[in-house]
C-alpha cells in the first residue's frame with residue numbers, strides 16, 4: 656500500500672511501533688512456511704521410491720527451529736528499512752499518536 660501510494664506521487668510516512676515488515680515477515684507467513692518446509696520435504700522424499708531408501712534419519716527440531724528463525728533475519732529489520740528509504744518513504748518509529756481532539 657505504501658509503495659503503491661508513493662509510486663502514484665504521494666508522500667508516504669510509515670509509522671511502526673515494532674519491526675518494519677510486520678507480522679508476516681517476523682512471526683507469521685515467512686517463518687511458519689520455513690518451519691513447515693523441512694517436514695514437507697522429508698515427507699515427500701519418503702513417499703518417493705528410490706529417494707525413500709536414502710532417507711535414513713529424522714528431522715532435528717533444533718535445526719528446524721533455527722531455519723525458521725533464519726527467515727526473520729534474527730528479528731532485525733535493517734533490510735526492510737533500507738528498502739523503505741530507497742523507495743523514498745519516511746519511517747517514523749514508535750506508536751501512532753492520535754492528534755484528534757476528544758470532541759471530534
Ligand SMILES: Cc1cc2nc3c(=O)[nH]c(=O)nc-3n(C[C@H](O)[C@H](O)[C@H](O)COP(=O)(O)OP(=O)(O)OC[C@H]3O[C@@H](n4cnc5c(N)ncnc54)[C@H](O)[C@@H]3O)c2cc1C
Nearest residue numbers: 670671672673674676677678679682683684687749750751
Ligand atoms: C502463523 C501465521 C501464518 C500466516 N501465513 C500467511 C501466509 O502464508 N500468507 C498470507 O497471505 N498471510 C499469512 N498470514 C496472515 C498475515 O500475517 C497477515 O494477514 C498480515 O500480516 C496482515 O498484515 P497487516 O499489514 O494488515 O498487519 P500486520 O502485519 O499486523 O502489521 C501491522 C503493523 O502495525 C504496527 N502497529 C500496530 N499498532 C500500531 C500503533 N498504534 N502504532 C504504530 N504501529 C502500530 C504493528 O507493529 C505491525 O507491525 C499468517 C498469519 C499467521 C499468524
